[in-house]
Amino acid sequence: xxxxxxxxILTPVLYIFLGVDLHYAMGTSLVATxxxxxxxxxxxxxxxxxNLRVGMFLETATTTGAICGALLVSLVPKPFLCIIFAxxxxxxxxxxxHAKSEKEEDLVPTDPLAEKLGLNGSYPLAxxxxxxxxxxxxxxxxxxxxxxxxxGLLGIGSGPLKVLALDxxxxxxxxxxxxxxxxxxGVTAAASAGVYMSRGYVDPVLSxxxxxxxxxxxxxxxRILPKIKTNILRRIFAVLIVLVAIQMIYKGFGxxx
Amino acid sequence: xxxxxxVTKAKSGHMSSTISMVLIGGLTLSVILVxxxxxxxxxxxxxxxxxxxxxxxEPSDYRTIEGVIRDVxxxxxxAIIQLGIVVLMATPVVRVAFSLLAFGLEGDRKYVxxxxxxxxxxxxxxxxxx
Numbered sequence: 001x002x003x004x005x006x007x008x009i010l011t012p013v014l015y016i017f018l019g020v021d022l023h024y025a026m027g028t029s030l031v032a033t034x035x036x037x038x039x040x041x042x043x044x045x046x047x048x049x050x051n052l053r054v055g056m057f058l059e060t061a062t063t064t065g066a067i068c069g070a071l072l073v074s075l076v077p078k079p080f081l082c083i084i085f086a087x088x089x090x091x092x093x094x095x096x097x098h099a100k101s102e103k104e105e106d107l108v109p110t111d112p113l114a115e116k117l118g119l120n121g122s123y124p125l126a127x128x129x130x131x132x133x134x135x136x137x138x139x140x141x142x143x144x145x146x147x148x149x150x151x152g153l154l155g156i157g158s159g160p161l162k163v164l165a166l167d168x169x170x171x172x173x174x175x176x177x178x179x180x181x182x183x184x185x186g187v188t189a190a191a192s193a194g195v196y197m198s199r200g201y202v203d204p205v206l207s208x209x210x211x212x213x214x215x216x217x218x219x220x221x222x223r224i225l226p227k228i229k230t231n232i233l234r235r236i237f238a239v240l241i242v243l244v245a246i247q248m249i250y251k252g253f254g255x256x257x
Numbered sequence: 258x259x260x261x262x263x264v265t266k267a268k269s270g271h272m273s274s275t276i277s278m279v280l281i282g283g284l285t286l287s288v289i290l291v292x293x294x295x296x297x298x299x300x301x302x303x304x305x306x307x308x309x310x311x312x313x314x315e316p317s318d319y320r321t322i323e324g325v326i327r328d329v330x331x332x333x334x335x336a337i338i339q340l341g342i343v344v345l346m347a348t349p350v351v352r353v354a355f356s357l358l359a360f361g362l363e364g365d366r367k368y369v370x371x372x373x374x375x376x377x378x379x380x381x382x383x384x385x386x387x
Contacts, residue, residue: 021311021312031346034346035345037349038345038349042281046273046277052272052276052356053368056368059375117367118367187349190346190347190382191379193346194379197319198321199314200315200316203319204336204338204339204342211291211341211342212295215287
């Protein structure tokens with residue numbers, strides 16, 4: 001519900017605490033990522049926060065990146081994967097603490113490319129639709145290629161990096177950034193899922209409890225979002241990581257009875 | 258708001274609710290399959306211990322969509338769960354296909370092309386597992 005996905009916490013939990021092999025952990029996390037994203041997106045899209053055009057346009061970058069990343073997994077040694085993973089987690093922590101709240105009135109003219117692609121949109125704020133402009137499309141696109149690649153390489157959604165591109169570079173409102181990022185994560189993860197499956201990283205017994213738990217949880221989370229202020233949202237993210245971790249440890253043991 | 262703008266707004270509202278329905282439908286089907294598979298497996302093997310410390314990769318049947326479907330017809334519990342996961346993976350793909358259709362109905366050629374590109378990328382990945 002914070003638009004930051006829960007997949008990135010699942011891999012360390014499975015790998016470090018439950019002793020699952022890294023490739024299996026990544027496959028399970030990827031499945032979790034698709035479940036989280038789709039569950040939450042179903043609600044967000046209807047609420048009118050998600051910018052479908054921005055999402056679809058940037059998905060051309062994230063899916064291409066994801067397939068490249070997924071094909072690289074077997075070539076990169078596991079210790080390196082762990083180091084890259086740790087760096088991504090640092091970025092997540094940093095961005096959850098430093099994300100800007102609502103932006104001031106946007107006086108800078110929009111990116112001509114955004115105009116051409118019809119990316120500018122509006123979102124519900126205080127009972128009415130507030131319009132916003134999209135900036136720096138090329139910069140955002142470049143970051144999305146990297147985000148896609150990391151997603152495929154590590155079996156995560158790379159939500160924090162996507163939010164960084166949407167929120168800071170393209171300067172979308174925070175709620176639009178998080179929901180659009182979440183919307184894109186499912187498709188990004190689906191792009192690497194085929195490759196992961198054909199390599200045998202996706203295990204039914206490990207994935208089953210994760211799917212059932214997450215679909216319930218994320219649908220619930222998305223229902224609460226429209227009623228919460230953004231600054232509270234970020235604090236909840238920190239708590240959420242802990243809760244997901246506890247839930248996963250429980251499910252991990254409980255799922256293999 | 259001009260008439261054409263309000264028509265576009267109404268259409269995109271329609272698109273949002275269709276996308277939302279596709280996602281919910283896919284997830285529901287996936288969860289049902291996973292739960293059915295879990296029940297079947299629990300009713301057969303009260304305890305099965307699997308070793309995940311060492312990576313062996315999944316059996317070849319669970320790496321391809323045809324393999325999974327073949328095993329479902331043989332009544333294998335894990336294959337039912339894996340089918341649920343395949344449905345989950347396919348959900349975003351179906352969502353993109355519906356977006357493509359919706360942009361087509363709106364007559365938005367640019368976004369038909371963009372959606373088609375995303376769909377091709379996803380199909381490439383999914384078909385690599387057949």
